[in-house]
Amino acid sequence: MAAPDKKAIGARAFLYPMPTTLVGANVGGRPNYLAVAFCGIVQAKPAMISVALGRNHHTNAGIRENGTFSVNIPSRHMVEVTDYCGIVSGKKVDKSGLFETFYGKLETAPMIRECPVNMECKLVKTLDFGSTNEVFIGEIIESYAEEKYLCNGTPDIEKVVPILFSMYDNNYWEIGRHLGRAWCVGKKFNGNGNPENGYMGKSDSETLNK
Ligand SMILES: Cc1cc2nc3c(=O)[nH]c(=O)nc-3n(C[C@H](O)[C@H](O)[C@H](O)COP(=O)(O)O)c2cc1C
Numbered sequence: 613m614a615a616p617d618k619k620a621i622g623a624r625a626f627l628y629p630m631p632t633t634l635v636g637a638n639v640g641g642r643p644n645y646l647a648v649a650f651c652g653i654v655q656a657k658p659a660m661i662s663v664a665l666g667r668n669h670h671t672n673a674g675i676r677e678n679g680t681f682s683v684n685i686p687s688r689h690m691v692e693v694t695d696y697c698g699i700v701s702g703k704k705v706d707k708s709g710l711f712e713t714f715y716g717k718l719e720t721a722p723m724i725r726e727c728p729v730n731m732e733c734k735l736v737k738t739l740d741f742g743s744t745n746e747v748f749i750g751e752i753i754e755s756y757a758e759e760k761y762l763c764n765g766t767p768d769i770e771k772v773v774p775i776l777f778s779m780y781d782n783n784y785w786e787i788g789r790h791l792g793r794a795w796c797v798g799k800k801f802n803g804n805g806n807p808e809n810g811y812m813g814k815s816d817s818e819t820l821n822k
Pocket residue numbers: 632644645646647648649650651664665666668669670671672694695697698699700701702703777
């Protein structure tokens with residue numbers, strides 16, 4: 613069934629929001645960090661994460677060299693330095709002094725002390741589609757966070773205050789209101805109308821435009 617009110621807006625990746633991460637690798641023995649939004653979870657156990665990087669970035673050489681990298685979650689107050697890491701390349705500017713670097717079990721994956729959450733990864737696969745990006749898949753060997761960012765041993769999003777990214781319009785955002793508990797609020801769902809006809813709830817834009 614066609615939807616006449618829907619306009620085709622192009623085959624583009626409209627995922628909202630995207631994470632803003634800082635990915636680290638040692639290049640020639642020196643830590644280098646770049647901003648990465650193309651970061652995703654591959655699987656939970658063993659935990660694996662993917663980063664899609666433009667093949668000419670300086671960081672890629674370090675990931676290949678050591679077979680290790682890190683994914684660091686910067687906090688709201690780090691938005692300027694994070695953006696800077698996404699503007700300048702380690703090929704031209706030494707970014708190693710921007711942060712206090714620490715190392716974990718892998719010993720070659722540099723991590724950022726100032727970031728509330730850090731994941732050190734061992735490279736397990738590189739996907740190459742022959743395009744501009746190559747995708748590095750890493751097994752997370754260990755994660756790190758200071759006690760002040762945790763709730764029951766897990767990073768608390770309200771304490772971490774991650775930077776959210778909106779691609780195509782190039783904007784950073786922070787988290788908003790809590791909506792409910794996952795795998796829980798759905799139990800209260802009653803069809804919101806006629807269950808046979810699917811979900812007919814009013815969207816936020818309809819409500820806001822009133
Ligand atoms: C918000 C933001 C997100 C970015 N996401 C990615 C990404 O997912 N993949 C990528 O290859 N480059 C991404 N970039 C661009 C790189 O961070 C940028 O080209 C960086 O200077 C490369 O650094 P390097 O050459 O030192 O590795 C992003 C930049 C910004 C500002």
